[in-house]
Amino acid sequence: MKIRSRYPRYFALPALLLYGTFFIIPSLSGIVYAFTDWSSYSDDVNFVGLKNFAKIFSPGEYYLAYFLNTFVFTGATIVLKTVLGLGLALLLNEGVKRFVNIYRVLIYRPVVLPFIVVGLIFRSILNPATGLLNTFLRAIGLDAIAMQWLVDPHIAIYSVVVVDSWKGVGYIMVILLAGLQTIPKDYYEAAEVDGANAWQRFRYLTVPLLMPAIAIVTVLNVLYGLRVFDIVYAMTNGGPGYATEVLSTGIFKSFSQGQYGLGTAISTILFLILIGAGYGVIRLLEPKPVGD
Amino acid sequence: MIRPLLTTLLALSAVSLTAYAAPPALADAKVTLAYLSDPNWVKDGEKALAKKFEDQTGIAIDFQLVPSDQYFNVLKTKLNSGEAPDLFGGQSGVTDLTLNYNVEKNAVDLSSEPWAKLEDPMVAAQSTVNGKLYGLTYWDTLGYVWVVDYNKAMFKKYNLTPPKTYAEFKALCQKLLDNGIQPLYEPVSDGWHQVLWFPELGPRYEQVKPGLAEALNTNKAKFADSDIMKTDLTELKEMFDLGFFGKNALSDAWADRTKALSDGKVAMILATSSYPVELAKDYPTVKPDDYGVFVMPLADNQLLNVNPAGPTHFIYSGSSHIAEAKQFLDFLTNPENLQTYLDNEPAFLTLPFPGIKDKFSPELKAFMDAHKDARGTVYQTEVKYVNAQWMDIGKDVTAMFTGTEQPADVLANLDKRRADLAQAAKDPAWK
Numbered sequence: 001m002k003i004r005s006r007y008p009r010y011f012a013l014p015a016l017l018l019y020g021t022f023f024i025i026p027s028l029s030g031i032v033y034a035f036t037d038w039s040s041y042s043d044d045v046n047f048v049g050l051k052n053f054a055k056i057f058s059p060g061e062y063y064l065a066y067f068l069n070t071f072v073f074t075g076a077t078i079v080l081k082t083v084l085g086l087g088l089a090l091l092l093n094e095g096v097k098r099f100v101n102i103y104r105v106l107i108y109r110p111v112v113l114p115f116i117v118v119g120l121i122f123r124s125i126l127n128p129a130t131g132l133l134n135t136f137l138r139a140i141g142l143d144a145i146a147m148q149w150l151v152d153p154h155i156a157i158y159s160v161v162v163v164d165s166w167k168g169v170g171y172i173m174v175i176l177l178a179g180l181q182t183i184p185k186d187y188y189e190a191a192e193v194d195g196a197n198a199w200q201r202f203r204y205l206t207v208p209l210l211m212p213a214i215a216i217v218t219v220l221n222v223l224y225g226l227r228v229f230d231i232v233y234a235m236t237n238g239g240p241g242y243a244t245e246v247l248s249t250g251i252f253k254s255f256s257q258g259q260y261g262l263g264t265a266i267s268t269i270l271f272l273i274l275i276g277a278g279y280g281v282i283r284l285l286e287p288k289p290v291g292d
Numbered sequence: 293m294i295r296p297l298l299t300t301l302l303a304l305s306a307v308s309l310t311a312y313a314a315p316p317a318l319a320d321a322k323v324t325l326a327y328l329s330d331p332n333w334v335k336d337g338e339k340a341l342a343k344k345f346e347d348q349t350g351i352a353i354d355f356q357l358v359p360s361d362q363y364f365n366v367l368k369t370k371l372n373s374g375e376a377p378d379l380f381g382g383q384s385g386v387t388d389l390t391l392n393y394n395v396e397k398n399a400v401d402l403s404s405e406p407w408a409k410l411e412d413p414m415v416a417a418q419s420t421v422n423g424k425l426y427g428l429t430y431w432d433t434l435g436y437v438w439v440v441d442y443n444k445a446m447f448k449k450y451n452l453t454p455p456k457t458y459a460e461f462k463a464l465c466q467k468l469l470d471n472g473i474q475p476l477y478e479p480v481s482d483g484w485h486q487v488l489w490f491p492e493l494g495p496r497y498e499q500v501k502p503g504l505a506e507a508l509n510t511n512k513a514k515f516a517d518s519d520i521m522k523t524d525l526t527e528l529k530e531m532f533d534l535g536f537f538g539k540n541a542l543s544d545a546w547a548d549r550t551k552a553l554s555d556g557k558v559a560m561i562l563a564t565s566s567y568p569v570e571l572a573k574d575y576p577t578v579k580p581d582d583y584g585v586f587v588m589p590l591a592d593n594q595l596l597n598v599n600p601a602g603p604t605h606f607i608y609s610g611s612s613h614i615a616e617a618k619q620f621l622d623f624l625t626n627p628e629n630l631q632t633y634l635d636n637e638p639a640f641l642t643l644p645f646p647g648i649k650d651k652f653s654p655e656l657k658a659f660m661d662a663h664k665d666a667r668g669t670v671y672q673t674e675v676k677y678v679n680a681q682w683m684d685i686g687k688d689v690t691a692m693f694t695g696t697e698q699p700a701d702v703l704a705n706l707d708k709r710r711a712d713l714a715q716a717a718k719d720p721a722w723k
Contacts, residue, residue, distance in 0.1 A: 037715075243691075256367075
C-alpha cells in the first residue's frame with residue numbers, strides 16, 4: 001500500500017507568493033534604486049550608475065565613519081555578550097546551586113525591555129552632570145572615573161556597547177545554557193578520572209561540544225550588531241558629532257532627508273555585508289567532519 | 293454536507309449585509325486633529341487655546357511632540373511616506389519651504405483664509421511659494437531676536453560692560469571664569485542651539501562682503517571661501533576650548549535654560565530678547581529688568597540679526613480633516629485669542645498681526661530702536677539650503693568642539709551638503 005507522506009508542493013505557493021510580493025520584489029527593486037538619483041525633491045528618477053556608491057566610499061565624506069562605528073560596535077558586542085553570556089551560563093549550570101531559576105529570570109529581564117526605553121533611561125543615567133552613575137561615583141570619591149560617557153567622542157560608542165550588552169546578555173546566556181545542558185555529564189566525569197583540571201575540561205570538552213551554540217550566538221550577534229539602530233538612536237542619535245553614527249542611523253537620516261537613492265545604496269551595501277558576514281561566520285564555525 | 297454548508301454561508305451573508313445596511317453613526321464620531329511638532333514650537337498658551345477650541349467645537353487637538361534632535365527626521369520620514377498628521381510644524385523661510393517640506397505637494401494653500409491678509413507681509417512672505425501662502429507663523433518673529441542676555445548684577449560686580457568686539461567679549465568671559473562664574477550656558481546636546489552663533493551673524497557677513505548671500509544663492513561663492521565665517525567659527529571653537537560654556541556643555545539641554553541661570557552661577561546665555569521674562573516666570577525672585585541684552589559680538593559684529601521666518605503651522609494636503617484644521621487656524625488667529633496667547637506667553641513680545649498690544653519693555657524698545665538702521669536678515673533665511681541642514685551643521689559644530697573637525701571642515705561640509713541638496717532639487721545654478 002502506498003502511503004502519501006508529504007503535502008503537495010503547491011501548498012507552499014500562497015506563502016511563496018506573499019513572501020515574493022512583500023519581500024523579494026521590494027528588496028530587488030530597492031537594489032535597482034540604489035543606482036538612481038531618486039529623491040523627494042524631484043519627480044524624475046534617473047540612472048546615475050555608481051555615483052551613490054562612489055559618494056559613500058569617498059574619503060571626504062562621513063559615511064566611512066558609519067562603517068567603522070558599525071564594525072566596532074559589532075565586534076565589541078560579540079566579544080562582551082559571548083564572554084559574559086558564557087560566564088553566566090557556566091555559573092548557572094555548575095556554580096550556583098540554589099535559586100537558579102530566579103537568577104535566570106533576573107538576568108533575562110532586560111532582554112524583554114524595549115530598546116527605546118532602555119536607551120532613554122540610560123541616557124539619563126549616563127548624563128555626566130546629573131546622571132545617577134556620575135553622581136554615585138562622585139559620592140564615593142571616584143571623581144576620576146566619572147566620565148563624559150555619552151558626550152566624549154572617544155568613549156561614547158563604548159558606552160552604547162556596554163548598555164546594549166547589558167540588555168542582550170541574557171538572551172545569549174539562555175542559548176549557551178541550553179547548549180551546556182546537552183553535554184553529557186559522563187564526559188566530565190571521565191575527564192576528571194583521567195586527571196583533567198577545570199581549565200582543561202573547559203577547553204577540551206566544553207568549548208568543542210558547545211560550538212554549535214556558540215556558532216548560533218555569534219551569527220545572531222553579528223547580524224544584530226551590523227543592523228543596530230534603536231539603542232544608538234535612543235542614546236546618542238549618532239552623536240556627539242558623528243561619533244556613534246552607524247549604518248542604520250545613516251540609512252534612516254538619508255531617507256528622512258529625502259535622499260532615497262543614497263539611502264538605498266547604503267542599505268544595499270549593508271545587505272551585502274550581512275550576507276557575507278553571516279555566511280562567513282557559519283562556514284568558520286561549522287563543525288569539521290572527523291578526519292579532516 | 294453541502295446543504296448545511298450552504299445554509300451557513302447564506303446566514304453569514306445575511307448578517308454581513310444587515311451590518312452593512314446599518315453603518316455606525318459616523319457623523320457623531322469626534323474629530324481629532326493630529327498635530328506633529330517640535331516641543332519648543334508649541335507653547336503652553338497654544339495648548340490652552342486648543343483646549344478652548346475643543347470645548348467650543350468638539351474638535352480635539354492631539355499634540356504629538358518629538359524631541360528637537362529627532363524632529364526633522366521624523367517629520368520628513370512621515371511626509372515622504374505619505375503618513376503625515378493633519379497639522380505639522382515647520383520653520384518658514386522662502387528659500388527652504390520647498391526643499392524642507394515640499395509645501396506645494398504636502399501642504400494646503402491657505403491664501404484665501406480670513407487671517408491671510410492680516411498677517412505681517414514680511415512674515416507671510418516667508419511662508420509663500422509661487423504666490424500661495426502655505427503656513428501660519430504663530431510666533432513672535434519680529435521681537436524674537438537671538439541676543440546675548442546677561443546678568444546685570446554680575447556685570448556690575450566685575451565692572452563689565454556689553455562688548456563691542458570679540459576681544460572685549462573674550463576678556464569679559466575670561467574675567468567671569470576667573471571669578472568662578474560660568475560665562476555662558478550653551479546647550480549642545482539638543483543639536484541646534486550651537487548653530488545659532490553662525491548663520492545668525494548673516495548681517496555681519498553681508499556687511500563685510502555685500503552681495504555674499506546672492507552669490508551663495510547663485511553658486512558663485514562658497515562658505516568655505518569666506519574668511520569672516522572662518523573667523524566666526526574659530527572664535528566659537530575658542531570659546532568652547534577656553535571653558536566659557538562650562539564643563540558640561542556637551543550634555544546641557546535647552547529645556548534646562550532657566551534653571552541654569554537661576555542660581556547665579558552662569559552669567560549669560562544666547563537666547564531670545566524675551567528670555568528674562570521667561571526666567572522671571574519660572575523663578576519669581578528674578579525680575580526681567582535684572583537682565584540686559586547685547587548682540588552677538590563674534591567676528592566683531594554689532595548688527596542686530598532679524599529673522600522674519602519662524603515656527604509655522606502647516607496643514608497636510610493628505611489630511612482627511614482639512615476643513616477642521618483650517619477652522620483651528622482661524623480660531624488661533626481670532627484677535628481675542630491672539631491677545632490671550634501673547635499675554636500668557638512670556639517668551640513673546642509681539643505677534644505678526646495688527647491690533648496686538650505688545651510687551652516691549654522701555655529698555656528693550658530702546659535696544660530695538662538703537663538697531664533700527666543697524667540690522668539685517670539672518671543667513672538661514674537669506675541663503676538657500678542652509679536651514680535644511682541645520683541639524684547636520686549642529687553635528688559638525690559639535691565635532692569641531694570635540695576636536696574631530698576644524699572650522700574649515702564645518703564650512704566645507706556645509707558646501708558639500710548644499711551642493712547635494714541643490715542637485716537633488718535640480719537647482720539650475722548647480723548644474
